[in-house]
Amino acid sequence: MRFTRLPAAFALLLGGALLSISEVSIAQASITLNPHCPPGFERDGGNRCLLRSLYQQYDSPHNVGVGGLKTALPAVRDGFSPQQIDLGRYLFFDPLLSADGSLSCASCHHPDKGFADGRARPIGIGGQEIGRSAPGLWNVGFMKRLFWDARAQSLEEQAQGPLYSPQEMGSTPEGVLQRLQSSAEYQRLFGEAFGVEGGLSLGNLYRALAAFQSSLISLNSRYDRYAHGYRDALNEREIEGLNVFRSFVARCAECHTPPLFSNQEIAVIGTPEPDGLPFDEGAAVPFKDATLAGGFKVPSLRNIELTAPYMHSGRFETLFDASEFYTKGRxxxxxxxxxLYLHWHIWEPELNDDELERLVDFMKALTDERFKPDTPQRLPSGLAPVHNNNELALQAGEN
Structure with missing residues (x-):
């Protein structure tokens, strides 16, 4: 395990002790939080960022049927201030949140990999391999169930999972709060984002991370332009793939329902584990329900081209392989x-290779990164931003 190269004024003490960073914070120019809402959001009179999308003009319910081209989206988590969102961006990339300064949230959710990490299973603190793949985060603000086993009901609740997991970031509530409080810059920025009375607290840490993640909006793919009425946005092969996707034979859209491309339900599909790994009980554990053994939340297919390998365990390397799984028999x-209590949509559609290829063509038309946020070049903690899994990126320059 390699550690971040720290400036000379730093003293990194492991085991939950403090990082002495106030001198560095004074020496460098202060970071200013962005007063503007991210792309796709509009600020109201109360300094809240509200999502604006063409999908909001449609009144067809998002939870009925298989998602027509002009179906509305479910409610999104918005209303955060620009400053809260930008503070969350800095925190997301800051290895200060991990116990040994080696990992940030972006270590497992890399912006260039669909906010996943390109691995079957991520690497956590101390080089430990984590049991399930890192899900992508695009459009996570629409999700009402989080984690593969759907055990969290909010982004604030979800943030605490990796932060305090001994296998992931290895922190404790007391340790992460101490490290944040040791930074004069973070003290100032939390006050700027949440007001003097709110200030730096664990609750506001979780809220800032939720604010940033809720701003990761991807609704401008070529599919979306097609859905809004521009037929030439998709080529003929992609349209054929869309037709297969929505057909009663393939039934993809019944779980990956447009326009979110997830119905947010738990499904038992019987996907295999990688060789040598035990069967993953999935949602049966947190819900204490044996009928959910092997059940996992239906992921969104937005930017799915960027997040290989696929399934909760990273079992399949390509979109073709993942699609082929569904046609090999219940x-x-x-x-x-x-x-297992397999989902009733899992059957034997007997799609041929050409139809599977068209499905892949269509899913690649769901790629849209135009609102990808900038990676900060420096952080309030003075540490280098970390956004490579188990590789500590050393960067310099302006934020």
């Missing part, structure tokens, strides 16, 4: 001796 990969 329950074909269920471990011997296990009886």
């Amino acid at each position: 329950g074909h990969a269920v471990p011997e001796g296990r009886e």
Whole structure:
């Protein structure tokens, strides 16, 4: 495990002790939080950023049917201030949140990899391999269930999982709060984002991370332009793939329902684990429900081209392989001796290779990164931003 190269004024003490960073904060120019809302958001009179999308003009329910081209989106988590969103951006890339200064949120959710990490299973603190793949974060503000096993009901609740997991970032509430409080810059910025009375607290840490993640909006793909009425946005192969996707034979849209491309439900599909790994009980554990054994939240397919490998365990390397799994027969990969309550949509559509290729063509038309946020070049903590899994990127320059 390599550690961040710290400035001379730093003293990194492991085991939950403080990082002495106030001298560095004074020496460098102060960071200013962006007073403007991110792209796709409009600031109201109360300094709140509200999402603006063409999908808001449609009144067709998002939770009925298989998602027509002009179906509304579910409610989104918005209303954060520009300053709260920007503070969350700095925190997201800051390894100060991990116990040993080696990992940030972006270590497992890289902006250039669909906010996933390109690995079957991420690497956590001390080089430990985490049990499930890192899901992408685009449009996570629409999600009402978080984590693969759907155990969290809000982004604030979700943030505490990796922060305090011994296998992931290895922090404690007391440790992360101490490290943040040791930074004069963070003290000032939390006051700027949440007011003097709110200030720096664990609750506002979680809220700032939620604010930033809710700003990761991807609704301007070529599919979206097609859905809004510009037919030439998709080529003929992609339109064929859309037709397969929405067909009663393939039934992809019944779980990956447009326009979010997830119905946000838990589904037991019987996907295989990688060789040598035990069966993952999935949602059965947090919900204490044996019928959910092997069940996982239906992920969105937005920017799916960028987030290989696929499934909760990273079992499939390509979109073709992941699509082919569904046409190999109901329950074909269920471990011997296990009886799972497979979702009724899992059957035997018998799609041929050409139809599978068209599905892949269509899913690639869901790629849209035009609102990808900038990676800060320096951080309030004085540490170097970390956004490579187990590789500590050393950067310099202006934020």
